[in-house]
Amino acid sequence: MHIFNRVKYQTPESVELEFVLAGIGSRAWALLIDYHVLALILITFLITWLFLSVQVLDWLTNIFGGDKVGIWLYAIALLVNYFIYTGYFVCFETLWQGQTPGKRIAKIRVLKDNGRPIGLQQAALRALLRPIDDTLFLGAFFIIFGRREKRIGDWVAGTIVIQTQPPSLATTFTISEQAKLLCQELLETANISAMLPDDFAIIREYLLRRKGMSQKGRDAVALRLAKQVKTIINLEKAPEGVSPDVFLEAIYLTYQKFSNFGQ
Known part of the structure; x- marks a missing residue:
């Protein structure tokens, strides 16, 4: 078992993303x-169900007769319990980009094997197979001894669970004053909600690694990323007198503020 098990993906923009897989400790804490x-x-x-059942038991018995009404009410309660159990994980992981309340607190997230956000299909498969993973701690066994730290639900759904690392401006890279001013404008004019977390991760990776690039390579990557981001956020008019580098810095700040506001 590796202390830090990492996976790498190459994006279409030729930016390499590296994720740290979530281990058994953080996953158990989230669960x-x-x-x-x-x-x-x-x-x-x-x-609530017990209260309502007591109120309508006599009425239902008079309508349907027999002594099986109570058994049917009990069976319906068990069925609804199962739907709540699976629906909890499906709804949160689909709507919260691979996170549940526990995963958000533990700072972990579910992604597809290719590094993209999961959808309804992957979330449903993981939830439906969770009871099997929980049986005799089979899921924990697979996570601890598996190379990709996957439980059975992850193997079937084609997903991985990674650690999320909230960016810290003070310890990562410098944001220019021009980008900070542009950020306020983008909050009003750009459709930042169209950006996905992995779009933000690509921008962050570029900003982190740009100092190690040649000037020519840095300019080419920044220009390509800036064009794609403008398309994603439906920015009809590009800011005048702003370099691609500064634009990406501003997008980075804007997405951060937008996400914090949404939480």
């Missing part, structure tokens, strides 16, 4: 949080 949240949801549902 523990999620199960506590789930327990609160399920307990609330069961109390």
Whole structure:
């Protein structure tokens, strides 16, 4: 078992992304949080269901007759419990770009094997196979001893779980004053919500690595990235007198502020 197991992907923009796989510790911590949240949801549902069942039991017995009404109510409660259990993970991982409340607190995220965000299909497969992974701790066994640290649900869905590393401006790279001013303008004119987390990751990787590039290579990559970002955010009019480098810095800041506001 590796202490830090890393995977690398080459993007179409020729930028290499490196992710640190989430180990058993962070994944167990996230699952523990999620199960506590789930327990609160399920307990609330069961109390509500029990209260309603007591109110309508006699009425349903008079309509359908027999003594099996209680059994049917119990069976329906079990079925709804299962849908809540699987739906919790499916909904959050689909809507929150591969995160649940537990994963967000533990700072981990689910991605496809190619580094792209997961969709409904991958989230559903992972959720449906979770009971198997939880049985006799099979999932933990596969994560601990597997090279890619995947549980059974990850292998079937074609996903990996990575650690997220929130950027820190003070310890990573310098943002120009021009980019900070442009950031305020982009918050009002650009459709930042169209950007995905991996789009942001590509920009961050470029800004981190640009000092190690040749000037020619740096200019070419920055120009290509800037053009693609303008298309993604539907920016009809490019800022005047702004270099691609400064534009990417501004996008980096804008996406950060937009994400923090959304949370």
